[in-house]
Amino acid sequence: MKQNFTVRQGALDGVEVFLSVAQHRSFRRAAAELGVTPSAVSQTVRVLEARIGAALLIRTTRSVGLTEAGERFLSHAKPAFEELVAAGEVARGLGQRPAGLLRLSVPRAVVPILLEPLLASFCQAYPEVEVEIAASNELIDLAAQGFDAGIRLGQFVDADMVAVPMTPPFRFIVVGSPAYFAAHSRPRRTDDLREHACLRWRRSSGALALWSFNDNGHAIEIAVSGPLIVSDFPTMLGAAIEGIGLAQLPEPMAAEGLGAGKLVQVLEPFAPVIPGVFLYYPGRRQIMPKLRAFIDHVKSRPASHGKVPDTK
Structure with a gap:
């Protein structure tokens, strides 16, 4: 059950009005600067004083002065308010142009x-x-x-x-080096991977990634095993070129190795396409x-x- 609550009145409410009155020592001139009526200025200052719990201004028929509390409030509020205005200008600039x-x-x-x-x-x-x-x-x-x-x-x-x-989208393909296939038969089906050394990579979550395939339109995942676990594809690519085992990689990453004869692609019909x-x-x-x-x-x-x- 939600409890009833009220939003606390803003700590900055009335500060700009007070600063204008303190600068001009006049409710009327402050009102002219702010574009409001003198009575509105006077009421705003009264609300601010009530919220603070101290009189800030001394009002007479001839002049407006500052109390001791008003002097101290002014000394802190004026630079803080100027910083706030400057911060707004900076933020406004970032919102209007690439910066x-x-x-x-x-x-x-x-x-x-x-x-x-x-x-x-x-x-x-x-x-x-x-x-x-x-x-x-x-x-x-x-x-x-x-x-x-x-x-x-x-x-x-x-x-x-x-x-x-x-x-653009590209395929994830399985590759191995000629040296690896000189000692191992080429897999023809995904089940054949159980008989091969497969390089694996560990996701940032800590889990070992499964190898993904497309089997006649059906997505399948296979848990493989092998001698090496890495945390990035470039390391896996280098290990595959060295003949440590088979790797499943983005096809564009393996393109140079395939073109140079350093890698051989297998299980091509099962290669999935990723976005x-x-x-x-x-x-x-x-x-x-x-x-x-x-x-x-x-x-x-x-x-x-x-x-x-x-x-x-």
């Missing part, structure tokens, strides 16, 4: 592959925006940790986020201009078809 600190949470491997080409042109186009890159594979709460946006694989982006594609890499951010009604500028910058560039980094 300020833009914080992005991204996987480490994204920076040289997807972000560097974007950042060079973005920073040149928007010199008043400072971009901070927090490189980590950990999946975080953007709002709770003070980030404006993040970059991840599509399947790791929460449904309540707004997502902007940075790459790709996305820039994502909370779905707010009002987006700060700095983030809107970065989103538009991403959209203005063609989606990358090159190597796709570890973006879990």
Whole structure:
């Protein structure tokens, strides 16, 4: 059952009016400056004094002065109110043009592959925006940790986020080195993986990722085993090239190794297609201009078809 409550009257109510009266030593001149009536000014000051619990002004028919309490209140309230006004101007500026600190949470491997080409042109186009890159594979709460946006694989982006594609969809494929297949037969079915050394990666949640496949339109997941567990795809790619075991990787990441003959693809008919890499951010009604500028910058560039980094 909800309890009845009242909203406390704002501590700043009436402060601007008091400061104007104290500056001009006149209710009438303060009223003219604020665009209200003298009686409204007088009533506002009375309410402020009642809330504080002390008389702030000495009123006579000829003049207005400050009490000792009024002098002390003025000495603290005036600089504080000026700071508040200045803070409002700063915030207003950030709300009207691309400026300020833009914080992005991204996987480490994204920076040289997807972000560097974007950042060079973005920073040149928007010199008043400072971009901070927090490189980590950990999946975080953007709002709770003070980030404006993040970059991840599509399947790791929460449904309540707004997502902007940075790459086209691509397949997850299983690869191994020629040296590995010189000592092991090639798997023909997903069940054959039980007989193979498979490289695994541990999610930021701590769980070991299952290998995903598409079996005649049906999504299946398989728990594999092997000699090595890693925390990112680039390390897994290097281990596969060295012949330590089979790896399931984003196809664009393995493209160079396949083209150079350092890797061989297997189980091709079972490779699932994933959405790709996305820039994502909370779905707010009002987006700060700095983030809107970065989103538009991403959209203005063609989606990358090159190597796709570890973006879990």
